[in-house]
Every structure is written in structure tokens, then in C-alpha cells.
Amino acid sequence: xxxxxxxxxxxxxxxxxxxxxxxxxxxxxxxxxxxxxxxxxxxxxxxxxxxxxxxxxxxxxxxxxxxxxxxxxxxxxxxxxxxxxxxxxxxxxxxxxxxxxxxxxxxxxxxxxxxxxxxxxxxxxxxxxxxxxxxxxxxxxxxxxxxxxxxxxxxxxxxxxxxxxxxxxxxxxxxxxxx
Numbered sequence: 672x673x674x675x676x677x678x679x680x681x682x683x684x685x686x687x688x689x690x691x692x693x694x695x696x697x698x699x700x701x702x703x704x705x706x707x708x709x710x711x712x713x714x715x716x717x718x719x720x721x722x723x724x725x726x727x728x729x730x731x732x733x734x735x736x737x738x739x740x741x742x743x744x745x746x747x748x749x750x751x752x753x754x755x756x757x758x759x760x761x762x763x764x765x766x767x768x769x770x771x772x773x774x775x776x777x778x779x780x781x782x783x784x785x786x787x788x789x790x791x792x793x794x795x796x797x798x799x800x801x802x803x804x805x806x807x808x809x810x811x812x813x814x815x816x817x818x819x820x821x822x823x824x825x826x827x828x829x830x831x832x833x834x835x836x837x838x839x840x841x842x843x844x845x846x847x848x849x850x
Contacts, residue, residue: 705779706771706842708743711813713766714751719801720827726753729762732799736806739787739794740814741843743769770814771842781845784817790835800825803835815842 717729724732727750734748746768753762771782789795795803804825811819822836 702783703845704773704782704842705775706782706815707774707776707779708769709772711766711768711770713809713813714763715766715805715809716761716763717802717805718761719805721801721825721830722798723758723760724762724802725758726750726762726764728758729802730764732795732802733764733766733806733810735794736789736810737766737768739789740810740816740841741771741785741787742814745769766810766813768813771844772815773842782842783845784840785843787839787841789837789839790823792834795835795837797823797831797833797835799835800831801827803837807837811839816840 715733717724730748730750737746737748747766749765751763751765753759771780773782789803789806795806800823803821803823807819807821816839819839820837823831825831
């Protein structure tokens with residue numbers, strides 16, 4: 672019996688050392704990647720039927736979304752083809768940003784997958800439903816994203832109740848290493 676316990680203890684110890692050795696050799700978190708900033712440009716034409724935005728209103732909404740999506744500081748969202756501050760049927764904005772793309776090239780930085788919610792009380796609301804759909808179609812492809820889930824159904828000319836439910840994971844700069 673004692674020999675069986677000793678054997679089990681040695682096996683557990685050996686397995687633990689192997690696991691520790693493997694993670695120490697790799698030295699990385701399986702969620703950790705390396706990435707480079709890639710410059711992106713987009714003319715974003717909003718074509719929703721239910722909610723109309725002024726160009727400044729659309730700029731503010733897109734600016735908020737790009738910040739949550741971890742666009743590199745200094746991104747720009749500029750109104751395109753707008754004259755005044757009134758809501759217009761088809762507002763447009765020009766977007767210039769840098770987003771992370773996986774890369775092992777020299778100069779790559781550490782990056783991790785970060786969960787993001789674009790809806791809720793601090794994000795897109797029910798009135799932004801069609802905007803959320805267009806963000807998924809036109810803006811998310813500029814970023815490295817995964818596990819995109821939109822649990823809101825938009826019907827033209829009908830205001831949905833409650834906030835938009837749009838969650839995803841985006842490749843974001845890793846927090847600094849602690850000494």
C-alpha cells in the first residue's frame with residue numbers, strides 16, 4: 672500500500688514539474704500574442720432608416736466605439752459632406768486609425784484578447800441599433816476581433832426597446848509587465 676502511495680505521489684510531483692517546466696520554457700500566456708499597429712482608413716456612410724444623426728452626433732458615436740475597440744491613441748473621425756448640425760438622412764465620416772494585427776515582425780508589441788461591450792448603459796442604445804449593425808459590417812473588419820455576438824434585432828422604422836447587446840473580443844495592447 673505504501674509503495675502505491677509513493678508511486679502516486681511521485682507521479683503527481685513529476686506531472687506538476689512537467690507542467691511548470693513547459694510554462695516556464697514557453698514563458699508566455701496562451702492568450703498573449705505579438706502584434707503591430709496597422710494604419711486603416713474608411714469612409715463610413717451611415718444608411719439607417721430609423722435613427723438620423725447629425726454629422727457631429729455620428730462623429731461622437733463612432734469616436735466612442737473606436738476608443739472601446741482599442742484603436743491607437745490619435746485616431747481621427749471627421750465629418751464628411753456635412754454643412755450644419757442638423758440630423759441628416761445619410762451622414763458620413765472619414766476614419767483614420769491604427770489597429771493591432773498579429774505579427775512576429777521586429778517591433779511587434781505584446782497583445783492580448785480583451786472583452787468589449789459596445790452596448791449597455793455606457794454604449795450604444797436601442798436607437799443605435801442600425802448603427803450597431805453597420806459597425807459590425809464596416810468597422811469591425813478594421814480590427815482583429817473574435818467571438819462577436821449581437822443579440823439585438825433591428826427592424827427598419829421601429830425603435831427597439833432597451834440597449835444594444837453587442838459583445839466581442841478585440842486584440843489590444845497588453846498591460847505593462849510588472850517588475
